[in-house]
Amino acid sequence: MAKTGTFADSLFKGVLTVFAATIILVVVAMIAMMFWNSLPTIREFGLGFLVGSDWQPASDVYGALPFIYGTIVSSVIALILAVPVSLGIAIFLVEQAPKSIASPIAFMVELLAAIPSVVYGLWGIFVLAPFIRNYLGPILQNYLGWLPLFQGRLTGIGMLTGGVIMAIMVTPIITAVVRDVLEVVPNTQRDAALALGATKWETTLIVLENASSGIAGAVVLGLGRALGETMAVTMVIGNAPQISASLFEPAYTIASVLAANFAEATDRLYLSALIEMGLVLFLVTFVVNAAAKVLVMGVAKGTNAARQA
Amino acid sequence: MGNKITVKNLNFFYGKDQALFDISLKIPEREVMAFVGPSGCGKSTFLRVLNRMNDTIPYARIEGEVKIDGKDIYKAKTDVVALRRKVGMVFQKSNPFPKSIFDNVAYGIRINRMHSSKKDLAERVEKALKDAALWEEVKDRLPTSAFGLSGGQQQRLCIARALAVQPEVILMDEPASALDPIATQKIEELVVELKKKYTIVIVTHNMQQAARISDRTAFFMLGKLIEVNPTEKMFTNPDDKLTEDYITGRFG
Numbered sequence: 001m002a003k004t005g006t007f008a009d010s011l012f013k014g015v016l017t018v019f020a021a022t023i024i025l026v027v028v029a030m031i032a033m034m035f036w037n038s039l040p041t042i043r044e045f046g047l048g049f050l051v052g053s054d055w056q057p058a059s060d061v062y063g064a065l066p067f068i069y070g071t072i073v074s075s076v077i078a079l080i081l082a083v084p085v086s087l088g089i090a091i092f093l094v095e096q097a098p099k100s101i102a103s104p105i106a107f108m109v110e111l112l113a114a115i116p117s118v119v120y121g122l123w124g125i126f127v128l129a130p131f132i133r134n135y136l137g138p139i140l141q142n143y144l145g146w147l148p149l150f151q152g153r154l155t156g157i158g159m160l161t162g163g164v165i166m167a168i169m170v171t172p173i174i175t176a177v178v179r180d181v182l183e184v185v186p187n188t189q190r191d192a193a194l195a196l197g198a199t200k201w202e203t204t205l206i207v208l209e210n211a212s213s214g215i216a217g218a219v220v221l222g223l224g225r226a227l228g229e230t231m232a233v234t235m236v237i238g239n240a241p242q243i244s245a246s247l248f249e250p251a252y253t254i255a256s257v258l259a260a261n262f263a264e265a266t267d268r269l270y271l272s273a274l275i276e277m278g279l280v281l282f283l284v285t286f287v288v289n290a291a292a293k294v295l296v297m298g299v300a301k302g303t304n305a306a307r308q309a
Numbered sequence: 310m311g312n313k314i315t316v317k318n319l320n321f322f323y324g325k326d327q328a329l330f331d332i333s334l335k336i337p338e339r340e341v342m343a344f345v346g347p348s349g350c351g352k353s354t355f356l357r358v359l360n361r362m363n364d365t366i367p368y369a370r371i372e373g374e375v376k377i378d379g380k381d382i383y384k385a386k387t388d389v390v391a392l393r394r395k396v397g398m399v400f401q402k403s404n405p406f407p408k409s410i411f412d413n414v415a416y417g418i419r420i421n422r423m424h425s426s427k428k429d430l431a432e433r434v435e436k437a438l439k440d441a442a443l444w445e446e447v448k449d450r451l452p453t454s455a456f457g458l459s460g461g462q463q464q465r466l467c468i469a470r471a472l473a474v475q476p477e478v479i480l481m482d483e484p485a486s487a488l489d490p491i492a493t494q495k496i497e498e499l500v501v502e503l504k505k506k507y508t509i510v511i512v513t514h515n516m517q518q519a520a521r522i523s524d525r526t527a528f529f530m531l532g533k534l535i536e537v538n539p540t541e542k543m544f545t546n547p548d549d550k551l552t553e554d555y556i557t558g559r560f561g
């Protein structure tokens with residue numbers, strides 16, 4: 001190592017280290033700043049902030065539960081719809097489709113992921129909401145109306161519409177990751193199944209089993225995106241801080257309430273309440289995304305182990 | 310003994326590239342036939358012709374006739390799943406599923422619905438593991454992951470997995486090439502044992518191995534079958550000059 005360039009090298013390394021350290025510093029600073037700024041509500045309400053369901057900024061009552069509820073339920077709806085579709089597309093792309101078809105479809109899926117959120121939101125207002133109000137909603141009420149989930153007034157704007165929009169937005173992401181993890185499953189696994197008399201479908205199950213932790217990672221990654229999705233959801237979910245069993249009722253998510261109210265939040269406690277919710281969302285998505293990373297990384301390692309054996 | 314497999318005038322193409330040229334070959338029942346030849350000469354391709362594994366390659370094309378038990382396996386109405394059950398395969402790299410030892414062996418039995426009860430399934434798994442000379446080493450850890458086994462054990466597990474569906478022919482593509490000498494010796498002993506019940510075709514790049522375990526040897530070069538003969542004759546007094554050069558080159 002003792003060459004003439006040693007000084008330049010260590011300078012270079014030093015600069016890079018500073019850059020890298022900056023990232024960590026920014027994250028830590030963000031958490032510290034948000035924690036500091038949410039101290040007023042943390043002191044005032046304690047854990048009650050997270051479980052309280054009253055949200056009345058006018059009288060300084062802040063319960064974040066409707067937003068937490070709205071965030072979780074809309075994300076769950078999104079995953080329930082998006083995961084099977086994404087799995088189906090990814091399996092089709094990797095296991096079934098000839099290259100000439102798979103490549104353009106994969107390309108289009110990637111393009112979908114790049115459409116700005118606000119465009120999805122507009123589409124949600126002008127296409128999806130009327131569709132749910134006029135077609136999907138009545139059908140659901142007709143057949144599943146006995147479930148509290150599908151009762152109540154149908155405006156087209158509400159939890160279900162928010163969840164569906166999110167589903168459409170996370171599908172490309174989940175599809176892309178699942179496709180990648182299916183692609184790294186070694187062909188020797190497919191060969192092994194086929195040589196034992198497995199059908200195409202049974203072979204696919206073996207491939208899925210090989211990729212299971214990566215698929216779990218893709219789902220969790222989708223969850224992370226759904227939790228944090230803001231613009232499109234704000235445009236179609238109705239933005240009402242309420243907890244209703246009906247998916248047709250308007251709801252509110254953490255991300256939406258932050259986006260919609262930050263500008264007008266001049267009151268110290270109001271601002272603190274919003275920031276505390278931001279902190280909650282930050283920590284949850286941080287953990288969720290970290291989990292996704294670990295799971296997806298595990299796949300590459302797992303298949304390597306299988307290969308070496 | 311009769312011929313289990315009869316190949317006549319076989320040509321094989323990967324797209325425009327021809328990989329096998331006009332191959333005719335008879336493989337007798339309950340013998341070990343070894344395929345030898347320089348790498349890239351088409352041994353694996355030919356092996357995969359025999360259980361139609363090349364079907365998965367969309368641009369592959371085949372001409373000629375391949376008969377097993379007198380039936381042309383490339384006829385349109387051939388049940389490929391049944392064919393692959395009858396003609397098992399063991400690969401160069403051991404490829405156990407990410408499942409337990411038990412579930413690996415049980416896999417083929419389950420998908421082909423061969424068992425009548427849980428007990429029957431367990432018995433079939435045990436028998437396959439015994440036939441693959443692995444039972445004593447794994448009987449106490451059947452529910453544990455197959456990846457916990459050594460390389461040689463994993464390969465014998467793959468053999469057990471193939472045996473469990475009761476094939477009649479076993480195709481092996483350099484099954485010991487990634488194993489140490491002791492594990493290799495175990496596989497060789499196993500092959501000799503298995504030929505009592507099965508017809509075995511084994512690809513090997515190891516001439517001594519072919520000499521030790523096979524009854525007949527087929528020598529391939531550049532996609533052509535140069536010579537087939539009883540192994541003893543092949544290694545002492547080959548008909549073809551090319552065979553002699555190849556064998557002596559490797560030995561010398």
Ligand SMILES: Nc1ncnc2c1ncn2[C@@H]1O[C@H](COP(=O)(O)OP(=O)(O)O)[C@@H](O)[C@H]1O
Pocket residue numbers: 323328346347348349350351352353354355366
């Ligand atoms: N999937 C494939 N697509 C195209 N060409 C192939 C494929 N598999 C093998 N080949 C070619 O066919 C020839 C024979 O290969 P192979 O049967 O693997 O030889 P061997 O097993 O004797 O080493 C080689 O030239 C190889 O490059």
Ligand SMILES: [Mg+2]
Pocket residue numbers: 352353354482
């Ligand atoms: Mg080969």
